[in-house]
Amino acid sequence: QQKVQQSPESLIVPEGAMTSLNCTFSDSASQYFAWYRQHSGKAPKALMSIFSNGEKEEGRFTIHLNKASLHFSLHIRDSQPSDSALYLCAVSMGTQVVGQLTFGRGTRLQVYA
Amino acid sequence: NAGVIQTPRHKVTGKGQEATLWCEPISGHSAVFWYRQTIVQGLEFLTYFRNQAPIDDSGMPKERFSAQMPNQSHSTLKIQSTQPQDSAVYLCASKLGYQDTQYFGPGTRLLVL
Numbered sequence: 723q724q725k726v727q728q729s730p731e732s733l734i735v736p737e738g739a740m741t742s743l744n745c746t747f748s749d750s751a752s753q754y755f756a757w758y759r760q761h762s763g764k765a766p767k768a769l770m771s772i773f774s775n776g777e778k779e780e781g782r783f784t785i786h787l788n789k790a791s792l793h794f795s796l797h798i799r800d801s802q803p804s805d806s807a808l809y810l811c812a813v814s815m816g817t818q819v820v821g822q823l824t825f826g827r828g829t830r831l832q833v834y835a
Numbered sequence: 836n837a838g839v840i841q842t843p844r845h846k847v848t849g850k851g852q853e854a855t856l857w858c859e860p861i862s863g864h865s866a867v868f869w870y871r872q873t874i875v876q877g878l879e880f881l882t883y884f885r886n887q888a889p890i891d892d893s894g895m896p897k898e899r900f901s902a903q904m905p906n907q908s909h910s911t912l913k914i915q916s917t918q919p920q921d922s923a924v925y926l927c928a929s930k931l932g933y934q935d936t937q938y939f940g941p942g943t944r945l946l947v948l
Binding site: 764820 | 839866868870877878879880883890891894926930935936937938939940941942
């Protein structure tokens, strides 16, 4: 059964800092890797996703995947107080169609001004 | 686009009572997922429909939980004989069949006393 683990559990950074969040998964057959962000009391919202090894950048956010290491990460450049939230990584086994997601427990990020 | 709609937003039941949770997916989305979120377990997959057909219910506690999707505009999750350990936020998500991103609703917070 897929195990997804995140580190650190929580993180406090100053405004403008680079923030790095990590996620490891157990099943090497995993095909889809995503990050979701959940503000307090709100629905999780997709941030970024990736299928293949390498990096993808969208604005201040970069996702990096290394399947051989069973690891992917999210990097936030120029962190803002509005980035304060619970960050959830998610993995799916789906090949042709991405199905259900297995989530990590989350990293709680606080960005202070 | 109203997003995924979940009702009720909050529900309090007594131990042993039945709870029915409703989800209206985004119009045109063919896949519907149910997840449960608690502080202890995090966000866990329960069940998944594609084009109204059940695809995977491997996350469902078999004895008391059931889910249906009678038409493309709504799905229900029913919990019979609720127990205090069923207290959680129940999240519904939907997606287009050919896309990967799941869009979550705001959740139903269930409290079993």
